[in-house]
Amino acid sequence: MRKLTSTNYYNQTFLEEKCTLNELINLLSKRWLTEVMFSIEEGNNRFSTLKEDLKHISDNILADRLKLLEQHKLIIRNDNFREVPSRVEYTLSETGSKLSELLDGLCHFSETEMEFPE
Amino acid sequence: MRKLTSTNYYNQTFLEEKCTLNELINLLSKRWLTEVMFSIEEGNNRFSTLKEDLKHISDNILADRLKLLEQHKLIIRNDNFREVPSRVEYTLSETGSKLSELLDGLCHFSETEMEFPE
DNA sequence: TGTTAAGCTCATTTATATAGGAGCTACTCA
DNA sequence: TGAGTAGCTCCTATATAAATGAGCTTAACA
Numbered sequence: 001m002r003k004l005t006s007t008n009y010y011n012q013t014f015l016e017e018k019c020t021l022n023e024l025i026n027l028l029s030k031r032w033l034t035e036v037m038f039s040i041e042e043g044n045n046r047f048s049t050l051k052e053d054l055k056h057i058s059d060n061i062l063a064d065r066l067k068l069l070e071q072h073k074l075i076i077r078n079d080n081f082r083e084v085p086s087r088v089e090y091t092l093s094e095t096g097s098k099l100s101e102l103l104d105g106l107c108h109f110s111e112t113e114m115e116f117p118e
Numbered sequence: 119m120r121k122l123t124s125t126n127y128y129n130q131t132f133l134e135e136k137c138t139l140n141e142l143i144n145l146l147s148k149r150w151l152t153e154v155m156f157s158i159e160e161g162n163n164r165f166s167t168l169k170e171d172l173k174h175i176s177d178n179i180l181a182d183r184l185k186l187l188e189q190h191k192l193i194i195r196n197d198n199f200r201e202v203p204s205r206v207e208y209t210l211s212e213t214g215s216k217l218s219e220l221l222d223g224l225c226h227f228s229e230t231e232m233e234f235p236e
Numbered sequence: 237t238g239t240t241a242a243g244c245t246c247a248t249t250t251a252t253a254t255a256g257g258a259g260c261t262a263c264t265c266a
Numbered sequence: 267t268g269a270g271t272a273g274c275t276c277c278t279a280t281a282t283a284a285a286t287g288a289g290c291t292t293a294a295c296a
Binding site: 237238239240241242243244245246247248249250251252253254255256257258259260261262263264265266 | 267268269270271272273274275276277278279280281282283284285286287288289290291292293294295296
């Protein structure tokens with residue numbers, strides 16, 4: 001239910017069309033999203049273990065981020081378990097692994113070169 | 119005038135303290151910020167030329183992004199011109215150039231590997 | 237005396253993102 | 267019959283970000 005006639009929306013799409021980097025950054029800037037990726041990479045592959053690992057995340061945000069990551073094919077969702085209570089497992093895709101590597105580079109940069117004023 | 123007692127604030131600082139990558143991504147996700155950097159890199163070094171280049175940006179946002187970039191030492195502000203009307207020039211710092219290169223990598227990735235559903 | 241220019245600042249309005257909490261499903265076990 | 271579990275969804279409230287528009291400064295020039 002996003003308002004499609006606002007300048008806010010117009011400018012965002014303008015920038016996303018100018019360069020997909022903006023689209024990627026918008027995705028990455030969703031709170032917890034990269035942490036969810038990294039946590040899956042480390043082996044926390046279920047909703048409940050992710051929730052436990054990322055202490056302060058709330059259910060609906062975790063669900064949303066998992067959905068976003070899946071839609072962008074950065075993770076793979078596997079629900080062929082036919083168990084009750086239901087069981088779903090997530091793994092990183094190849095694209096997800098590549099992105100994770102790139103982010104490691106950015107992380108190193110931010111730790112060694114950036115200055116963040118208080 | 120940010121509210122320091124909200125869960126929203128608490129979670130953001132939690133993530134920023136966990137890894138400075140989150141701090142960097144938060145910065146980069148401010149709308150227009152990377153575009154301002156790239157535009158300066160391309161030689162648009164004054165407030166007015168930046169404004170012209172980034173057609174839809176508004177004054178206060180441009181001013182804010184320039185201030186953020188300067189505070190993080192990604193650009194350098196030079197106002198030793200003593201002219202009227204006032205003249206200020208911006209250039210990319212070394213750190214800014216490095217970041218720009220890293221972002222080129224991310225940009226290439228997002229263009230070749232990412233899928234953005236409509 | 238009034239206008240113009242660049243490079244801003246500030247207050248307010250509007251839009252969007254995040255968080256909180258209830259509820260749903262379908263099956264199992266006590 | 268009723269409780270419990272995983273993995274969600276939906277609605278609402280709260281917080282934050284972006285945009286709009288007015289105004290400020292200093293000096294030169296008409």
